Amino acid sequence: MNKPHDPKADNQAKTLYGSDIIADALREQDFPYICLNPGASYRGLHDSLVNYLGNETPQIITCMHEEHAVGIAQGYAKVTDKALAVAVHSNVGLMHASMGIFNAWCDRIPMVVIGATGPIDAAKRRPWIEWIHTTTDQAEIVRGYTKWDDQPGSPEAAVETIRRGTQLANTRPMGPVYLTMDVSIQEQELTERPQFDPIEKFRTPENPEPPAGALEAAIDILAKAERPFIFCGRSSRCEKAWAERIELAEILNARTCAHMKLPAGFPTTHPAFIGETGWRLKGKVLEAIENADAVLMLDWLDAGNALKLAFPQGKPRPPVITVSNDFQIHRGWNMDYGGLPAVDVNIPTVPETAVTRLLEGLRPLRKKPAPAAKRVWKATAPAKSGPIGLMDLAHAFSLASEGRKITITGRPLGWPTNANVIEHPFDFLGHTGGGGLGAGPSIAVGAALGLREIGSDRLTVAILGDGDYTMGLTSIWNAATEKLPLLFLVANNHSYYNDEEHQIKVAHKRARPEENAPIGQRMQGPEPDLGALARGLGLEAPEPVTDLADLPAALEQALDRVAAGAAVVLDVRVKQEYIHAPMQEFD
Template identity: 75%
Template sequence: MDKPLQTPPQETEGSNHVLYGSDLIAEALREQNFPYIALNPGASYRGLHDSLVNHLGNETPEIVTCMHEEHAVGIAQGYAKITDRALAVAVHSNVGLMHASMGIFNAWCDRTPMLVIGATGPFDAAKRRPWIEWIHTTVDQADMVRGYTKWDDQPASPEAAVEAIRRGVMLANTRPSGPVYVNLDVSVQEMEITERPELGDISQYPTPEDAEPPKAALEAALEILKTAKRPFIFCGRSSRSLEEWDDRIRLAEALGARTTTHMKLPAGFPTTHPAFIGETGWRLKGTLLEEIQAADAIIMLDWLDAGNTIKLAFPPGQERPPIIHVSNDFHIHRGWNMDYGGLPAVDVTIPTVTSTTVRALLEGLDAGPAKATHKGWDVPEVSGQGEIGLMDLARAFHHASRDREICITGRPLGWPQNANEITHPLGFLGHTGGGGLGAGPSIAVGAALGLRETGASRRAVAILGDGDYTMGLTAIWNAATLRLPVLFLIANNHSYYNDEDHQIKVARRRGRPEENAPIGQRMQGPDPDLAGLARSLGLEAPDPVTDLADLPGALTRALDRVAEGAAVVLDVRVRQEYIGQPMVELS
């Protein structure tokens, strides 16, 4: 592997030194302690790029050169999923923002913070270069992403740009978190600064602390919970804090509650705890639904689409227990997209983040330390030979990974429920947020970067479908350039199978041939060489696994190499199918 570019010496200010607007902007990024800025190069922020390299010396932040703007945003999303903090991204003009927009939407739906720096040709038409700076100058450029960002600005001076970055980072990191967009005019970047302005100290612009729960609402919740005999907790959005994780365990144990987590959200509760009933998506069924309907009190901790979950569990007219809803997500509900879900019909609303509420509930309940014993799952070993099913892959992965510290950055559609022992808040990072295909590879790179930056010993593992992998393929190059240990495990069925499954159901309803469902859905003729593509981008990739007998050994070897520091792609050929039952039945 080639050596990384050498860090250039940082420029020092002297009597002949000329300071530019972009130098102040670069310094504003440095004072936020951004370790990296992910970008795909673009002339609209040529001034900022020069300042990052020649004024700051390509340190704090260091440039991560990406092959696509959407990958740059995905890396920032994955990083934030680990650290709960924004990373900086730069996207080129209107065209770069359009490329990045899918990733920004994913981050918005995922409630992950990031600072997206955009740029535009000179808004003063007299200063535009012919053609290129005309097509790359857009009136109200931020309008393209305003429906799915927390805030945006187009500052008209370097000083205003510094304030915009300070405000933007503060807003991005304040929960409910999300992306912000700051658009820089080329003229502002290239403006000469004759006298360095006094901008104040960054410590005077902190991120606000999370609000404490209102007293009356907290007392109402405690009154319900102190008399409950069979409470149920929906463990939804939360940070990656181990302290918050332990608090949720203490709350469940203090109440004698049963719990569930959402397959689309990062880990919210240990899957091996006796209180845990199982994972769920938007469908509620089986033992899980029975436990919810048998509950005499329900707590929803910032649950994804709480309103529709309540309707599914308790249809209108059906008797239901009192419901306590803890969330401040309503602060960023917008009219452009309906990612907020249904309006929850609840009995007590606590309008803040779950961490402060859970802590206050524990104090009100006089709860002691956690004490339940966790128990590993009894999962059959895979054996035999022949084709590989998705359940085979899940079981084999369980056994190959169960004694390792890993961080599952994502799982494909159709993956069985209750298929992973998750015992730490970094054990699973949830879904892409907005359902944008192609985000999985870049999110995994960002997560691996975040794990390294925070000193975590865990290794990132992205379990991806082949469609997600191929659409976001070139993002894995950054795993090689950054020397990140990460496993991309591809459940390769040669199909965009979610749509194939839809076509099967449509044909069945209409009485038409189901065998035509694969038409226009399969990636065949020829089959893409996923391993070969990975090797061409600098990663290790053994030959595809096509026989069940070879699967356990291949998984073990791949995980061993990642533990040793390698970036690996493992292509596992699986049947076209979805798994409709959990890997482990919990009760």
């Protein structure tokens, strides 16, 4: 993006400003990018990024909306497990960004959000505009869903703020931080360059080791278990940790499940895997849990309510081991922490560290069985012609993506469970976190950016509902500006269908006509032309797919174009329905 011809080296003998010091503090964190929508409250920092640093490390990614800037940072961190920098303009930009920050908070995603404000010193404010853009305690807007916030009073203090904020954001349980930079400290002239301790002195701390007593108790329970069950919850994208989770399941002869709203936790083709689940435990997943003689919960989302659903009061329950340090950031503003789990052993660290130590204790006690054959994935070609259902789309996508290295950044509500082959931690990156509609497109852009940053040749695919796509639409422009290979596969039912289902349920309960459920829900009269919108933003978009007969070829062609480096939007017209069933059934 537009690198100036004469960066930092030409500025050494000239006046130094506070924002130059702040820019240096961002560079030393090795942020490759800073996502932003321009704003006057950080005009000084913007100048420093461009004319002092030369628009390199970090490089500016110009976004059309602050919420998209945050979403791109969220998608990037879903791949890299590292915070990216974001800048938002004053109170108005922060209010735009707040939904994205809430998503990142619920998703336990790190990011460093640089905010700004008009001068706190009223004597320095420009009339009107800097008065409405100056807020006392601006961070209060997002304090309930950030790990930390600060408003330093000098450029020197801003360096410590960025160092502390980045360290906190990247320490698990991870989350966003919000750092407010007063216009005055950005534009302050400095007579000499401040001196600081080297950045190497401020590394992110390592994850804590499990307490010896709790670890010993967990090993004792698992060593004796014959039918253990493992809830594979929040985890990093580390391949070593992925392999160790598989080894733990094999050594225990355990059954496992993964959460459909979390990034990939266990391979769906492994014989230990029973299925994906949300908060509704049912079918073979519930049967396996009920049949277990030990339960291990690896940072499971809403562990307390999962246990209540599986083992209601008065029902016999096996010993339960939980591994999580999520409690360290539970706050009072929102109840994203879920129910309080009743457990027998509590290991307060991250799953990766705990699994390593559990394996060290269990290997001498339990013999690892011979490797089992992978499950054969069953996807069937759709019928020759006719309207397209969500299950049809899931089967067709499974067939079209076979043999390709694909990262799925999200799936729409109503998508069937067990519908995607997941054999690597990058195969599926989970949900938006906070359920914020409109985040799917920008998260996909960020994920593609992260994959490029780590040198991956994977294809990025966002399977979106049309509501998510249209609400987050302008963020797809960044797929074009950054030349990212990316497929936006839109399951387009012309409706905010989740609420249609709610209206049907309300109508049944109140004995009112369910045929009125679509009123106020449909995107019709006229229907938005999703392909035309995409082409106007610089992406490729073939004609909409309306018939089953055309679906396989359209998916193959779209994936081929992405493999060739293109950003593509494929509009697939689907029935108004949700699939309340798995695509694959596992024993």
